[in-house]
Amino acid sequence: MVIFFINRLYLPPEDTTALGNSSKLKIFNDPIYGFIGVPSSFFFELVDHPYFQRLRRISQMGLSYLVYPGAHHTRFHHALGCLHLMQKAIGILRFKGTEITAEEEEALMIAILLHDIGHGPFSHALEFSLVGQRTHESISLEFMEKLNEVYNGRLDLAIAIFKGEYHKSFLNQLVSSQLDMDRLDYLKRDSFYSGVAEGNINSERLISMLNVADGQLVVEEKGLYSVEKFLMARRFMYWQVYLHKTSLVAELLLKRILERARELLSAGVSLSGSAVLLRFLNSSQEAIDPTLFLDTYAELDDNDIIMSLKEWQHHSDFVLSKMSQMILHRKLPFIRFKDKPMKEEKWEEKKTKLSSQWSLDPSQIAYFIFTGEVSNQAYSLNTSQIRILTKTEEVKDLHELSRFFGSKELLVPQSQYYVAYPKKGV
Template sequence: MKTNNKLKIFNDPIYGFITIPNSDIFDLIEHKYFQRLRRISQMGLSYLVYPGAHHTRFHHAMGCMHLMQKAINVLRFKGVVISEEEEKALYIAILLHDIGHGPFSHAMEHSIVNGISHEDISKHFMRKLNEEFNGSLTLAIKIFEGKHHRPFLCELISSQFDMDRADYLKRDSFYTGVAEGNINSERLITMLNVVDDRLVVEEKGIYSVEKFLVARRFMYWQVYLHKTGLVAEQLLVRVLKRAKELSNSGVQLKSSEALSYFLNNEITAKNFTDDTLETFSRLDDSDIVWAMKQWQYHDDFILKNLCDMIINRDLLKIKLKNKPIKPSTLNKHIDDLIEKYNISRDDAKYFVFIDEISNQAYQSENQNIKILQKTGKVVDITKASDQFSIKALSKPVTKYYICYPK
């Protein structure tokens, strides 16, 4: 009888060899829900700006698990007691923390599902998997939801310095080629410790933390909130909204069965059932790309042009401002479009719109990064750092933008 070797090794371009810690984790990685992450882009449509940014949520989840292994080894070496059950739960929680993302990561939750975030969908996936794996995910779910009695376990999954951020900054920097985002996540992890069941960074790691926060700010302005990436994601949201609008009015659109389900049904947190989850699990980037390739030849003026803009990367023009866009400016562009194409004001608003973006690299009021001084005192990074810029990074910076046809 053929037996499957479950102690696999992955070769990762960031960290080198990543080992799967045990056979239960291997079985989870092998599951179709997790394998779907191979078909979900980590950075949405950012590859329209940075051609190398084609890495997936699967890459990221595996990287996070690797860093979690490092963190557990470091903490145990420093005398922090972590049981085998807690170790396994941490691996499961970090592996599955992004499993609820839809196609192109964030566009779905702003268009064809309402009032339910990817975090909520991740919980649905975890509970379903917990049934299949005979309750072995119970502790992982508790940690993921922040309900464990040892807070530092939850902070390793979700905090201002967690294994999620430690991986995505380094990984996204690598694949985009934006060197400013490259952080020394291994050194940061080596500096971790636990005091009173809370995660802290030892004082000698303070400069690495400063670099981490500055890198995060750079990555948001240069990559995650890059104006071309913003336009592309806004267009994708509008494609899905228009497709849903047309479907609701009885127009038959070519699409996969899974996508068709979400276009023809109003999905909210209240009616997100196991059947809905199963259909959601069949959705990935390819469903959306294939649909847009068909829809760019549709009779509908809005759907046709929105899809054509994304498929052929002929996007809207975008202007960023430090002050809110004047209503007169918005109305002028809307009026110009109405006059040129003889369309309604509501239709024109698909192509002319305003919004705002905000960047706050460090949220000092929420799960702050604590520095363990040599005296044994624990203080917030803003008080421990001699850099004025760290205090500045805790203030949100808001920019405003307008999009309109070239």
């Protein structure tokens, strides 16, 4: 079977000339896929909603632009790219005889369009720094439920798919699995904007190999090598880009800046900066009214962080001002990856030197000298495995067929320990 991808606008017949009251076709010119069409006036309303427009101000790759200058793309770009790929996947599966109703089609596209709407400033970099242990997925769900009220239950099915609760498992897997539309877009997109060619994948080839067997999303066996390339690209991107030591130390430092700001506010120290950011940092204030949380959270974006750093770099508190300057001027701490944790005596030696140099007490030193561990796993056998449909119509897990897994290191988390401390003369 030969499948040709046509870069066309996906628009139902009734929407080919107009959306809403406008006579103009609503399309987005994407540098990755070309023109991306909005499926209907309803989807344009979702994209046009302030909750979604906020994603234009949320960096897709956190502070990676400090390493890769081109990595300034946003969650807005990514969400539209995922919508485009989902349209492709639906078309392929229907072409191969899989039944997807019109209601399921709309729900799939809603779920993937809104899957990251809950991300906060700088995306994963500040995941648990502003709203406790609430994940961006849980906040995305809250946004979807709020929009569902506005649209009188029209998002019910999308929410079920997003939560992985719909009875057709393959629909859930298109939105969230080890080979979903989210991953197919962000690898290709992040590779493009960072300029790291090794992370590029052929998302259209992978989508063309998708099928459904026993109610599960599968990849036809002839797509095996493409899946292996996808996993290798993802592994490379994590260690070379997402966990690059410089962007990692910048994001760790940014978290410490917010910790210091929260500590100062708790002690009654006055801070200028973004009003909405200060509301989330000021623990002495009453908790934000749950009924107003989403609207307040929706005001937060990258600009609030940068604006506050520019104010805090001049603050009288040395720790806050110094760390803010480090981010703004890219005078970041030195960071080194190690296979084993750093020995305690070397650690204490560096703390003593810095304490003497900057006249800081031990609690303040901890903001500048720190250690930790990062890990990544190429493929998991425990969560939504990638299934391969063999030429004999058997369904097997990827690791059973691929020689790619001859090394066990791809199936277990790979960890690196890091140590970070200020450079001399900073």
